[in-house]
Amino acid sequence: MRLTSLSANGYRSLRSIRLDIGSLALFVGENGVGKSNLYRAMQLIKASAQGTLSYEIAREGGMQSALWTGKRRSGPVRMVFTAEFDDDDTAIRSGYSVETGLAPSYQVEVGLRPPAAAGFAFEPQIKEETLSIDSGRRPVEMMSRKGPAVFARDDSGRRVEHPVKLLDSETGLAILGRSGRYPEIGDLRTTLLGWRFYHGFRTDRDSPVRRPTLAITAPMLDEDGGNLAAVFATLVHIRQDTVDLDRCIAEALAGATLEVPVPGETATFGLRLPEFPQRLFRPEELSDGQIRFLALAGALLSYRLPRLIALNEPETSLHPSMLPALADMISQAAERTQLWIVTHSRALADEISARTGVRAMTVVRQDGATSIEGLRLDGRLGHDD
Structure with a gap:
């Protein structure tokens, strides 16, 4: 429907x-x-x-x-x-x-x-x-x-x-x-x-998106992002297809790679940055922009998408260089579900329009x-x- x-x-x-x-x-x-x-x-x-x-x-x-x-x-x-x-x-x-x-x-x-x-x-x-x-x-x-x-x-x-x-x-x-x-x-x-409404993920140190989650298969992201680690674990270890996810993360975060250990009782994740290849950065160490982008990736590229996804100003806290990768994820998600995007960023709107052919209102x-x-x-x- x-x-x-x-x-x-x-x-x-x-x-x-x-x-x-x-x-x-x-x-x-x-x-x-x-x-x-x-x-x-x-x-x-x-x-x-x-x-x-x-x-x-x-x-x-x-x-x-x-x-x-x-x-x-x-x-x-x-x-x-x-x-x-x-x-x-x-x-x-x-x-x-x-x-x-x-x-x-x-x-x-x-x-x-x-x-x-x-x-x-x-x-x-x-x-x-x-x-x-x-x-x-x-x-x-x-x-x-x-x-x-x-x-x-x-x-x-x-x-x-x-x-x-x-x-x-x-x-x-x-x-x-x-x-x-x-x-x-x-x-x-x-x-x-x-329907799922994602209107700004918390990025403080106690934010749900920064915490480990129970290791339960998670086909889509909760509205507060609280099962983000499980969403990533599901993509990596159950679907075993992270080509789009890896590409978008690398494009947005200067070549960074997402690492998701095999879950035990809980699932977690981290980022490995090119300038520090020997170190895995845990969620609590990531910047607001980095963790927010990862949460958006979990929302838009999850194993199964909800019937409708609504995003309210998804560009918040993101560096302008991340917007093309965000537009890529939105374009891919639009092929799988219905999307409602509200933004004050004309740059993001133009990037989305260029990929989808949809005219911004x-x-x-x-x-x-x-x-x-x-x-x-x-x-x-x-x-x-």
Whole structure:
């Protein structure tokens, strides 16, 4: 299941924006234009699948901080997030032909507690949710939620009311998706839980990426990078194919080589630098830029890639000479999975575009709202005739 478009309305600087998404979405812009809000909107879609949407909004300051602060139209004050997908697997299971253009669409609306209702004053409350599938003939509603009541289609296709009323802080996607009774909802939830967001690896001395890890096969990198040593050990000793990894490390780190001992109870790694060939530098000795690049390599070149990888300003702490190698890794990963890249480095964006042919979308701020240069109302780049 691949993301094809994302919409966000009423969230921070995202007054109203819709983006069509391909295999690689590349955003570049200055600080303060709202690039991270686009990235964060993606995270909140995943949080809906996790059941932590209200918590995540509360953690970033609550509704009074997360709501669009510009001029509003009359009516309920809401944040609305919408994600659309294509899904051949669901088409086959549902009996629709793939040629019909089957397109799951999920939307969630978040608002404030009414004055006379129970709940905390600034607690984000889930107001409405829908999940529909467009078979090319007509949209089929798979889930509909207003307030605590939610209706969905079970595994026989019948529209039934879920027996448990939802709390205002709970999402139907999470509750129904893990119940086992609603296959299409469960499929979408599984897809979203498979997304990985890498928005800045810690590089302090106690950082998870610097520590040894339990010697457990690790096909992909955790979001905090805490299993980096196991990811490298899996590539070296199980996959036994590190050609791309070795080349990118050597290119970025002036000929350095990665060494990964055969794991015992734990896995670890080190770098051997050309100027000190007799010494292996352990993770805790590496510079911030070196360890961050290695973490990005673990994210982008792991044995198995997640369904979607989102990187927020991956160039942070990297020397400019490392950017071509980073672009190489991003280009290779784009052949295996869907990527969402947010950067303020035009140099990195140009390197990625040169390798992939994907045009970078320039993020700007207009009248307080985040927008994309040349973005039409239908979410496509270009200029209206």
